[in-house]
Amino acid sequence: MKQVKVIIVGNGERANCYCKYALTNPQDLKVVAIVDPDIEKRKEGSVKYGVPESMTFASVDDLLSYEKEHGRLADGVINATMDEWHYRTAMPLLRAGYNMLLEKPVVNNEKELLEIKKTAEENGCLLMVCHVLRYTPFYLAIKKVVESGEIGEIMHIETCENVGIAHASNSYIRGKWNSTEKCGSSMLLAKCCHDLDLICWLNNKTSPSRVSSFGGRNFLVAEKAPRGAGTRCLNDCPHVDTCQYSAKSIYVLNDKYPYYSWTCIDNDYESISREQKTESLKTYNPHGECAYKVNSDLVDHQAVMIHFENGSTATHSMIQGAVRPCRLIRIMGTKGEIQGMIESCKFCVRTYDFFNADYLEKEFDVSGLFEKDDHHAGGDDGIIKDFVNMVRGGEVSISCTKIDDSIYGHLCVFMADKSMQSGKTEEIILKK
Numbered sequence: 244m245k246q247v248k249v250i251i252v253g254n255g256e257r258a259n260c261y262c263k264y265a266l267t268n269p270q271d272l273k274v275v276a277i278v279d280p281d282i283e284k285r286k287e288g289s290v291k292y293g294v295p296e297s298m299t300f301a302s303v304d305d306l307l308s309y310e311k312e313h314g315r316l317a318d319g320v321i322n323a324t325m326d327e328w329h330y331r332t333a334m335p336l337l338r339a340g341y342n343m344l345l346e347k348p349v350v351n352n353e354k355e356l357l358e359i360k361k362t363a364e365e366n367g368c369l370l371m372v373c374h375v376l377r378y379t380p381f382y383l384a385i386k387k388v389v390e391s392g393e394i395g396e397i398m399h400i401e402t403c404e405n406v407g408i409a410h411a412s413n414s415y416i417r418g419k420w421n422s423t424e425k426c427g428s429s430m431l432l433a434k435c436c437h438d439l440d441l442i443c444w445l446n447n448k449t450s451p452s453r454v455s456s457f458g459g460r461n462f463l464v465a466e467k468a469p470r471g472a473g474t475r476c477l478n479d480c481p482h483v484d485t486c487q488y489s490a491k492s493i494y495v496l497n498d499k500y501p502y503y504s505w506t507c508i509d510n511d512y513e514s515i516s517r518e519q520k521t522e523s524l525k526t527y528n529p530h531g532e533c534a535y536k537v538n539s540d541l542v543d544h545q546a547v548m549i550h551f552e553n554g555s556t557a558t559h560s561m562i563q564g565a566v567r568p569c570r571l572i573r574i575m576g577t578k579g580e581i582q583g584m585i586e587s588c589k590f591c592v593r594t595y596d597f598f599n600a601d602y603l604e605k606e607f608d609v610s611g612l613f614e615k616d617d618h619h620a621g622g623d624d625g626i627i628k629d630f631v632n633m634v635r636g637g638e639v640s641i642s643c644t645k646i647d648d649s650i651y652g653h654l655c656v657f658m659a660d661k662s663m664q665s666g667k668t669e670e671i672i673l674k675k
């Protein structure tokens with residue numbers, strides 16, 4: 244089997260999640276070049292993957308200029324830049340004919356999404372979107388039950404994304420995705436393009452046609468802060484020992500999501516002292532700010548309703564700051580139903596019990612089917628293996644997130660956000 248050579252574009256957190264596979268399975272995957280404007284990230288990648296410094300580039304343009312003179316370096320690209328860079332970095336590489344594993348969200352608007360799809364098709368590129376949840380043993384097993392016909396035709400799918408307090412705080416309240424202006428993505432796009440993708444993938448005998456949505460930022464607002472709250476938890480807030488968003492609880496006592504919370508400190512997060520962390524939260528670290536007063540324009544809750552061509556329907560809800568973080572799913576079919584929660588690694592399938600005029604229930608447990616250090620319950624590992632397989636010309640898997648099969652989830656997100664603004668039901672024009 245041919246070793247697949249890749250170039251990392253954006254050597255950050257997510258690139259690391261996929262490319263650790265190159266370290267454990269060098270016969271399958273090799274990182275041969277790195278593009279990142281941050282010199283430290285280039286150096287770090289160079290050491291980690293054994294890439295000569297001469298094969299590290301500050302921009303995609305520099306890489307492509309080098310290739311013009313010396314020829315092509317790799318079979319594919321892992322594009323794990325931040326949301327606002329996806330379009331600008333992906334387009335020239337697709338025009339150059341590169342196969343690509345591209346982080347989600349692809350882009351934040353329909354026009355650029357269709358342009359990326361067209362450019363990939365015109366240049367014969369295999370383009371996969373990092374909808375990693377399709378690759379988790381949990382959703383994959385659910386998909387197989389749906390495909391088996393056991394629950395009949397899908398009538399309705401219901402999903403909930405309850406974003407836990409620490410995760411919401413780290414990423415969407417105080418973190419790098421906390422503003423559409425800053426990173427270009429709405430809350431639904433940044434967090435739930437996965438969920439809307441799952442809905443469209445599970446119900447892919449048909450396509451979504453109409454979307455409506457309600458939501459807003461109504462609870463994480465200054466007026467709802469505890470009485471007398473300060474502006475920085477560890478500095479001037481009398482609620483530092485009781486507030487559920489207290490930086491003391493989330494960051495100092497429990498160090499949740501440390502790879503996000505200490506990026507403003509110029510040091511590897513594992514070697515930062517507790518004193519340094521506390522000092523940063525008291526002064527310049529955005530994670531030290533009051534969660535109710537922080538400058539964020541994202542919705543703190545949103546509900547979406549989708550109508551499909553064949554009359555089936557789906558709903559999705561997103562709640563920021565849930566006490567128990569979890570993703571829930573319920574699929575109602577003409578002959579049965581599926582219900583589960585990915586965090587428990589369990590789901591059950593119920594079918595009709597003819598003789599007792601009641602129902603039968605089977606439980607599925609997928610724990611143990613993935614490595615515990617995988618950030619997405621087995622999804623990160625699954626997608627990189629499938630990308631390698633696809634670039635080698637292998638058979639496409641049932642989860643495969645090729646662009647033509649991945650755009651409906653994004654279109655549902657765009658239309659949901661549009662509907663939330665317009666107050667109207669929005670149509671998806673693109674048909675299968």
Ligand SMILES: NC(=O)c1ccc[n+]([C@@H]2O[C@H](COP(=O)([O-])OP(=O)(O)OC[C@H]3O[C@@H](n4cnc5c(N)ncnc54)[C@H](O)[C@@H]3O)[C@@H](O)[C@H]2O)c1
Pocket residue numbers: 252253254255256257258278279280281284301302303323324325326327328332346347348373374375433619
């Ligand atoms: N699939 C998922 O479930 C999932 C989960 C988390 C994040 N994400 C997405 O993954 C992407 C990356 O997130 P992250 O947390 O790894 O970000 P990160 O900030 O850790 O990494 C991004 C890297 O891109 C580099 N970069 C910036 N501009 C660049 C350019 N023009 N060319 C090349 N490199 C450039 C940065 O220096 C940085 O090293 C985001 O789009 C994010 O939304 C996806």
